[in-house]
Amino acid sequence: MTQNRFTVxxxxxxxxxxALAIAADxxxxxxxxxxxxxxxxxxxxxxxxxxxxxxxxxxxxxxxxAPSFLGKLVPGVDLVPFWTLAVGNVYRxxxxxxxxxxxxxxxxxxxxxxxxx
Numbered sequence: 001m002t003q004n005r006f007t008v009x010x011x012x013x014x015x016x017x018x019a020l021a022i023a024a025d026x027x028x029x030x031x032x033x034x035x036x037x038x039x040x041x042x043x044x045x046x047x048x049x050x051x052x053x054x055x056x057x058x059x060x061x062x063x064x065x066a067p068s069f070l071g072k073l074v075p076g077v078d079l080v081p082f083w084t085l086a087v088g089n090v091y092r093x094x095x096x097x098x099x100x101x102x103x104x105x106x107x108x109x110x111x112x113x114x115x116x117x
Contacts, residue, residue, distance in 0.1 A: 014091050017058040021083035024051040028072075029079055048072050051083055064089045 024047060032044055048069065055065055068082035 010094075013058045014087070014094075017055055017087045018084070018091075020051060020054055020058075021087045022081075024048075024083050025081035029081070044072070044078075055083070055087070059087070059090055062086070062090045062093075064093075 027047065028044060032041060032047075052065060052069060064086040068086045071077045071080060071082045
């Protein structure tokens with residue numbers, strides 16, 4: 001019995017993550033300060049949790065997402081587009097991953113460790 005798998009290309013995941021990050025940053029910098037009470041807004045916190053979960057789903061866990069969470073806790077720092085910067089940094093670092101075929105292409109080794117293709 002064969003399994004048909006639908007795989008999403010990595011470039012699509014990065015594009016979707018970048019679009020989501022830009023939308024979230026624009027909402028937090030432009031729209032939310034007009035309507036909500038600022039840095040202590042539960043709507044802003046919910047948006048950050050949702051965007052963080054979506055980023056981890058799309059790109060996997062990366063340490064670049066930690067400053068996005070922590071930066072939102074400091075008043076005034078919320079005006080920095082942390083989500084967009086985090087996605088850009090993950091994309092930049094993904095270009096440096098070295099993939100070497102091992103034993104006929106069955107295993108792939110990266111800087112982060114081993115994984116199956």
